[in-house]
Amino acid sequence: MDLGGCLYHPAVAVSEHRYRRRVQFADTDLAGVVHFSWIARYMEEAEHALWREAGLSIVPANGTLGFPRVAVSIDFKAPLYFEDEFEDWVRIDAISTRSIAYSHVITKGDITVATGTMTAVCVRKGETPMRATEIPNHILERLAVRK
Amino acid sequence: MDLGGCLYHPAVAVSEHRYRRRVQFADTDLAGVVHFSWIARYMEEAEHALWREAGLSIVPANGTLGFPRVAVSIDFKAPLYFEDEFEDWVRIDAISTRSIAYSHVITKGDITVATGTMTAVCVRKGETPMRATEIPNHILERLAVRK
Amino acid sequence: MDLGGCLYHPAVAVSEHRYRRRVQFADTDLAGVVHFSWIARYMEEAEHALWREAGLSIVPANGTLGFPRVAVSIDFKAPLYFEDEFEDWVRIDAISTRSIAYSHVITKGDITVATGTMTAVCVRKGETPMRATEIPNHILERLAVRK
Amino acid sequence: MDLGGCLYHPAVAVSEHRYRRRVQFADTDLAGVVHFSWIARYMEEAEHALWREAGLSIVPANGTLGFPRVAVSIDFKAPLYFEDEFEDWVRIDAISTRSIAYSHVITKGDITVATGTMTAVCVRKGETPMRATEIPNHILERLAVRK
Numbered sequence: 352m353d354l355g356g357c358l359y360h361p362a363v364a365v366s367e368h369r370y371r372r373r374v375q376f377a378d379t380d381l382a383g384v385v386h387f388s389w390i391a392r393y394m395e396e397a398e399h400a401l402w403r404e405a406g407l408s409i410v411p412a413n414g415t416l417g418f419p420r421v422a423v424s425i426d427f428k429a430p431l432y433f434e435d436e437f438e439d440w441v442r443i444d445a446i447s448t449r450s451i452a453y454s455h456v457i458t459k460g461d462i463t464v465a466t467g468t469m470t471a472v473c474v475r476k477g478e479t480p481m482r483a484t485e486i487p488n489h490i491l492e493r494l495a496v497r498k
Numbered sequence: 499m500d501l502g503g504c505l506y507h508p509a510v511a512v513s514e515h516r517y518r519r520r521v522q523f524a525d526t527d528l529a530g531v532v533h534f535s536w537i538a539r540y541m542e543e544a545e546h547a548l549w550r551e552a553g554l555s556i557v558p559a560n561g562t563l564g565f566p567r568v569a570v571s572i573d574f575k576a577p578l579y580f581e582d583e584f585e586d587w588v589r590i591d592a593i594s595t596r597s598i599a600y601s602h603v604i605t606k607g608d609i610t611v612a613t614g615t616m617t618a619v620c621v622r623k624g625e626t627p628m629r630a631t632e633i634p635n636h637i638l639e640r641l642a643v644r645k
Numbered sequence: 646m647d648l649g650g651c652l653y654h655p656a657v658a659v660s661e662h663r664y665r666r667r668v669q670f671a672d673t674d675l676a677g678v679v680h681f682s683w684i685a686r687y688m689e690e691a692e693h694a695l696w697r698e699a700g701l702s703i704v705p706a707n708g709t710l711g712f713p714r715v716a717v718s719i720d721f722k723a724p725l726y727f728e729d730e731f732e733d734w735v736r737i738d739a740i741s742t743r744s745i746a747y748s749h750v751i752t753k754g755d756i757t758v759a760t761g762t763m764t765a766v767c768v769r770k771g772e773t774p775m776r777a778t779e780i781p782n783h784i785l786e787r788l789a790v791r792k
Numbered sequence: 793m794d795l796g797g798c799l800y801h802p803a804v805a806v807s808e809h810r811y812r813r814r815v816q817f818a819d820t821d822l823a824g825v826v827h828f829s830w831i832a833r834y835m836e837e838a839e840h841a842l843w844r845e846a847g848l849s850i851v852p853a854n855g856t857l858g859f860p861r862v863a864v865s866i867d868f869k870a871p872l873y874f875e876d877e878f879e880d881w882v883r884i885d886a887i888s889t890r891s892i893a894y895s896h897v898i899t900k901g902d903i904t905v906a907t908g909t910m911t912a913v914c915v916r917k918g919e920t921p922m923r924a925t926e927i928p929n930h931i932l933e934r935l936a937v938r939k
Contacts, residue, residue: 376693376703377686377827381557381820381874382623387567388535388542388818392671395535399670403728409670410528410727420534424571430628433704433822434697476529481577523840523850524682524833526675528727533671539818546817550875556817557874580675580851581844675851676917681861682829682836689829704822714828718865724922770823775871 364495365405367442370397374435384430390465391423394455397439398469401453405493418471419481421450425467435459442497449473449483451494511642512552514589517544521582531577537612538570541602544586545616548600552640565618566628568597572614582606589644596620596630598641658789659699661736664691668729678724684759685717688749691733692763695747699787712765713775715744719761729753736791743767743777745788805936806846808883811838815876825871831906832864835896838880839910842894846934859912860922862891866908876900883938890914890924892935 372393380386399409409418431437437459445452450472457464472483519540527533546556556565578584584606592599597619604611619630666687674680693703703712725731731753739746744766751758766777813834821827840850850859872878878900886893891913898905913924 375686375690376821377689377829379822380817381822381824382564382566383822384566386818387570388538391535391538391570392669395671396669399728408728417529419529419531419577420574422571422573423534423538424569426569427567430566434693434702522833522837523674524680524836527670528673528675528677530675535671539816542818543816546875555875581840581849676858676860678860681864682832685829685832685864711823713823713825713871714868716865716867717828717832718863720863721861724860 364493365401366495366497367440368397368401368404370400370439370441372396372437372439374431374433374437376433378431379433384432385435387425387427390425390427390431390457390467393437393439393457394423394425394441394453394467394469395420397441397455398453398471401441401443402494407490407493415476416484416487417474417476418451419474420469421472422470423467424469425455425465427465428463429459429465431457431459431464437464443494444468444496446486446491446494446496448485451486511640512548513642513644514587515544515548515551517547517586517588519543519584519586521578521580521584523580525578526580531579532582534572534574537572537574537578537604537614540584540586540604541570541572541588541600541614541616542567544588544602545600545618548588548590549641554637554640562623563631563634564621564623565598566621567616568619569617570614571616572602572612574612575610576606576612578604578606578611584611590641591615591643593633593638593641593643595632598633658787659695660789660791661734662691662695662698664694664733664735666690666731666733668725668727668731670727672725673727678726679729681719681721684719684721684725684751684761687731687733687751688717688719688735688747688761688763689714691735691749692747692765695735695737696788701784701787709770710778710781711768711770712745713768714763715766716764717761718763719749719759721759722757723753723759725751725753725758731758737788738762738790740780740785740788740790742779745780805934806842807936807938808881809838809842809845811841811880811882813837813878813880815872815874815878817874819872820874825873826876828866828868831866831868831872831898831908834878834880834898835864835866835882835894835908835910836861838882838896839894839912842882842884843935848931848934856917857925857928858915858917859892860915861910862913863911864908865910866896866906868906869904870900870906872898872900872905878905884935885909885937887927887932887935887937889926892927 378389455467473486525536602614620633672683749761767780819830896908914927
């Protein structure tokens with residue numbers, strides 16, 4: 352039985368990831384809390400960590416594809432403060448041939464900090480105008496929609 | 499008739515603002531375009547510029563209020579590149595006693611770069627947990643919902 | 646022998662820390678590498694991690710002091726790329742009654758990415774103009790100059 | 793007399809630039825002032841504005857060169873606050889065949905906020921490891937060392 356082709360594949364495709372992070376000083380603003388744009392960045396960090404867990408990189412060496420966001424939506428429920436440790440639970444909501452939709456829940460202990468959704472499309476690098484293209488199979492087979 | 503109290507009031511309350519900006523190097527990412535989190539920051543910059551046009555500051559000296567975002571939603575239509583000059587046309591969609599809803603259209607010449615909405619609520623600084631409070635009259639009378 | 650008073654003190658004052666970090670997407674710029682301003686932020690993150698290792702926070706709850714930087718100097722030797730894992734080795738070079746001087750060496754494996762120095766002074770929060778004040782003893786006794 | 797070839801050349805090479813900017817909300821941190829890393833970014837923005845005044849872009853279309861910083865040194869004298877308007881006076885201190893040294897003075901009215909120096913080298917894009925290369929003549933002839 353030849354398992355060679357599976358060497359870099361996770362046994363089960365990844366559909367979610369729990370990303371942990373600490374708030375850094377430069378993430379805060381004069382209101383004393385994390386600036387809202389950083390919540391969006393945390394969500395992107397979590398998404399890329401999900402890809403790494405799946406054995407993938409969103410920017411592989413010599414890659415010819417990119418995955419820009421086409422839609423972002425965030426509800427802010429409670430502030431995060433300097434040095435807070437929090438978790439972003441990112442899940443794959445939907446996968447089409449050209450796009451992936453993620454949902455995020457950021458929590459600090461029992462507190463829900465923010466919830467959000469992001470949709471990224473697959474594009475060819477350097478193509479102008481950007482145009483959605485098909486996500487390759489070696490990526491599709493490592494990612495799965497959450498149950 | 500004493501108009502002294504109106505000295506700092508615009509003749510007509512402000513309901514929209516066209517904010518112009520140039521893309522800076524640090525706004526870009528390895529994909530060669532503006533990072534999506536910067537689009538959200540541009541929208542916040544435009545909102546604060548609208549307040550300045552209305553004779554207001556979102557952070558006045560000795561102020562006791564803050565206006566954190568509770569919801570942000572953005573659709574990304576086309577990329578922005580280094581040194582691009584663009585415009586964010588921000589308009590006030592709705593004003594309640596405790597919150598203000600803005601809509602944004604970012605364009606570069608004829609190209610629509612992004613559209614979005616943001617809702618900010620009025621809170622007392624330093625109150626934990628944050629809780630929406632009433633927007634003072636001297637602010638309400640300078641801002642108006644777009645027609 | 647009463648060790649109660651030492652409960653929150655490290656057995657030996659901290660004089661250095663090795664901070665590990667991964668490059669995130671938003672840290673990069675259109676040149677495909679980490680933007681130079683992020684190298685400075687990594688150094689600040691490492692400094693704050695050193696404080697945490699010493700049982701301290703640079704921004705403790707109800708704190709009345711701040712530690713702004715008065716001088717920063719960085720030499721950039723080699724680029725960092727997306728998803729690189731690197732280390733910032735931060736050491737305390739000097740401590741005076743009102744300031745702390747740190748040196749940093751950022752490495753990725755065998756490669757030196759950057760070296761730098763930063764000097765922070767102790768100030769009272771909200772004082773205008775900012776003026777150096779004495780670093781409290783409970784901080785001084787947990788930090789030590791490297792040998 | 794044919795002046796066509798001079799169309800894009802400034803009559804006199806540019807050796808300095810006064811860059812004006814307003815502090816944005818996202819530039820601040822929990823200490824209520826501009827985060828130190830933003831002072832470095834303002835200096836880079838000023839440098840690129842100097843290039844534009846000289847009829848140049850640091851990232852021209854289809855360009856094959858980059859100008860990464862190899863050294864940065866900043867002294868912070870006074871804080872900048874939200875909505876402050878300030879000026880970065882950037883001057884070219886030295887030009888060699890492969891590098892350019894800039895000095896910066898950031899002021900807000902009569903107050904000196906920060907002074908700094910930055911040195912950028914000319915490199916070929918995508919070359920690994922990065923290696924200094926000669927600055928092309930069409931750039932050298934538009935930039936001049938300050939008197």
